[in-house]
Amino acid sequence: MVNYDKIIEILNANMVLATGCTEPGAIALTAAAAAEKLGETVETLDVIASGNIIKNAYSAGIPGTGLTGIEYAAAIGAIVAKPEKQLEVINGITAEQLDTAKAMVAAKKVSLDLSKDPEKLYIEVIAKGNGHMTKAIVAKAHTNLCYLEKDGEVLMDTRSPSAEGGKAGIDVREYLSVAKIHEFATTVDVEKLDIIKQSVEVNSIIAGEGMKNDYGLMIGKSMEKEIKQGIRAYDCINYSMMIAAAAADARMAGADFSVVTNSGSGNQGISSSVPAIAIAEYMGKNREELLRAVTISSLMAIYIKAQFGKLSAFCGATVAASGTAAAITYMLGGGVKEMEYAVFNMIGNVTGMCCDGAKPDCALKIATCVNAAWQAALLAMKGIRVQSNEGIVDEDVDKTIANFCLLGNEGSVELDRLMLNIMLEKAAK
DSSP: OOOHHHHHHHHHHHOOEEESOHHHHHHHHHHHHHHHHHOSOOOEEEEEEOHHHHHHHSSOEETTTTEESHHHHHHHHHHHOOGGGGGGTTTTOOHHHHHHHHHHHHTTOEEEEEOOOSOSSEEEEEEEETTEEEEEEEESSTTOEEEEEETTEEEEEOOOTTEETTEEOOOHHHHOOHHHHHHHHHHSOGGGOHHHHHHHHHHHHHHHHHHHSOOTTOHHHHHHHHHHTTSSOOSHHHHHHHHHHHHHHHHHTTOSOEEEOBTTBHHHHHHTTHHHHHHHHHHTOOHHHHHHHHHHHHHHHHHHHHHHOSSOSBOHHHHHHHHHHHHHHHHTTOOHHHHHHHHHHHHHHHTTOBOOOSSTTHHHHHHHHHHHHHHHHHHHHTTOOOOTTSTTOOSSHHHHHHHHHHIIIIITHHHHHHHHHHHHHHHHO
16 A cells, blocks of 8 residues: 655655755765854865765765865865754855865874765764864765764764664655555545645756756757757657756856755656656646656656665666656556566666766766667557566566665675775876
8 A cells, every 4th residue: 555645744854955066065064063063163174075975975966166076175164163064064155265275184183084884875074273173974874964072971872773864764665666656656645745846847957958058968958959969869768868968068067056865866766757758848748747747757767776785886877767667668658567577677777887986977878778668668558568587677676676776785895995096096196
């Protein structure tokens, strides 16, 4: 039986507003919390972060600054010192604050070290000033501020194995499956889906910005030029790839626009909403059909990501685009069987695309995954699916998802370690 209230709660818990890449945002939040408790001018900052955080924050643009890098994110967060802004700490930074942050980094007053904590999502910031010291920790979820200390006195400690966002996490698998997602999304009163409406509005704006101005690798704008040159066709597939890539172009380059995230990731928020928005627009779907399609893609991403983990060596666009594939089948008139087939086909295809950090070429990976989502959905609508005797695909779709997530969690540890080593070796040069 579908629990409508609980699923809406799951949507609201896993889709939030963020400015810029979520990893620099989480670093800024942690530094802001440490600085606020310090109550003094911050003289030095020590950032200790997990490999996955370092990997994803290494090359991501910081909105409104033209800067990249963990040290700048921490310095800006400490200078703003408003942790209540959550993942929008950086939003609205003044020129004076930016100059102060640049000066801190230039003076080498911000250090970075790799954490020895086994948690994949871990950020610790130690702030010092005027003889005082504070420590703040964010772990497990990007906004889960779980530890505060000042001058050796513990002010807050909510660390626990189940802590998610400051409270025990909902077991998503208890309330979601592919079949339940289909039933919920096709029968819920869409006027109750406020976060879905917000994601359509907010994420459409950054996509438009990416099509309007030059950002990053300009994947979206390049596709538009190729369409005008007759190299590409102007069809629904290319249109959805183009618009989704443009949103990621803008976000990864540090455009000063918010996004509604999915499962702690802005790019997954884009990948699980913008393609469906673009497809609904191209196909002339009405508002209700649009909201139901985005609900399908968003919930599928949340369902898979809850098992996959917030950070992995595998690219999250593959997860989010599995949701897009499911949403495409809905917009093409398919039912739960076609949705399941689309997910089988996605997992049989793009599993293993690696995540080597948040950066401009994420837009390229998103475009690739949207294209794969179309292939998966179109085959599904013909009754074609990857069979259960092939690779990690099982006869049951939810078991297939579990197999994929097992690889993402346990099988990618060495891949993650090697990629981080390569990136840190580059940084050392």
